[in-house]
Amino acid sequence: MSQTSAHGPDSGDTTLNLDRQLCFALYATSRAMTKAYQPMLRTLGITYPQYLVLLVLWQWDSEQRDCDLCSVSALGEQLMLDSGTLTPLLKRMEQQGHVSRRRGILDERVTLVQLTDSGRSLRARASSWRSSALESLAVPQHRLADLRKELWFLLDHLQSPPSK
Amino acid sequence: MSQTSAHGPDSGDTTLNLDRQLCFALYATSRAMTKAYQPMLRTLGITYPQYLVLLVLWQWDSEQRDCDLCSVSALGEQLMLDSGTLTPLLKRMEQQGHVSRRRGILDERVTLVQLTDSGRSLRARASSWRSSALESLAVPQHRLADLRKELWFLLDHLQSPPSK
DNA sequence: ACGAGTTAGATTGTGCACAACTTAGTTGTC
């Protein structure tokens, strides 16, 4: 009797209610986060996924030897995106002048992506916007860091389907 | 000297590294979650956003009086989506036979969305898949619930820009 | 009752995501 009501079987079951769904909390928060980046991205003239590509390339730029460039698949592995998403995105970034693309010499299947000075120049503005945005966000840093760790933990388990 | 290296200013600054970004953790985990739903959604013949619409309508169906139907803007408010996203999505769901759409009688500006028997019938399968998926996910329920709460907390603060 | 202002959806255009497929280059085996 506790599970049913005048509306029929299962209508009293609230486990599928929207505000109980972790999947929706993720979906909504991810989109809200993207929107929070919009004012900055608009001034840089790039989109959010393009910004993520730049994050990888900026890191690559500071860590790697210059002889070792970033391939599309290396980008895809870090961002968990495939060539169907990255190829047109990178073409647009190339047109904007933020990256250059060329085939690998040793292996002509790979496309190497390299930051241009234009792409490199966006980093400082993004970095300073981020630190001021973090400050004005009334959420303590440790809470954001914990959340990030929990997300990675969940992500790891979502990607390793235990026995499905 | 601790902030610079042979590669120039800021190259030692790791605050923009991809694995430090909460925004990317959200983006990646949200997409991974959507992919986890794919096998179930494929058997139901619907997409992930369409599933979210059904979550709202299933809830509406069990809670509301039959005289009070769900408008596009009510759907959009709950899902945080606008008509540009929902209108074509709902048209596809109408073609599939899962919902019906009609103009309001009292106010002809609103479009009322109603579950059909076909749309209602998907609930049981979704519900049972969800509970078994939750079981096979090696993450304790309390951790998922805590994560969900933290996400809503962040979402609230992202949507109320304190003084920007 | 009538026009300014508002509201609800729909429309248009761009850019992801991603499945499925194609093409071209590389590797391993014999």
Added chain:
DNA sequence: GACAACTAAGTTGTGCACAATCTAACTCGT
């Protein structure tokens, strides 16, 4: 060294997201 198997990008097609704009319907003040 030929050829099957594999790999990396690119291509195609569908369906979101979302900004910007449009249109029709409603509200309200006078």
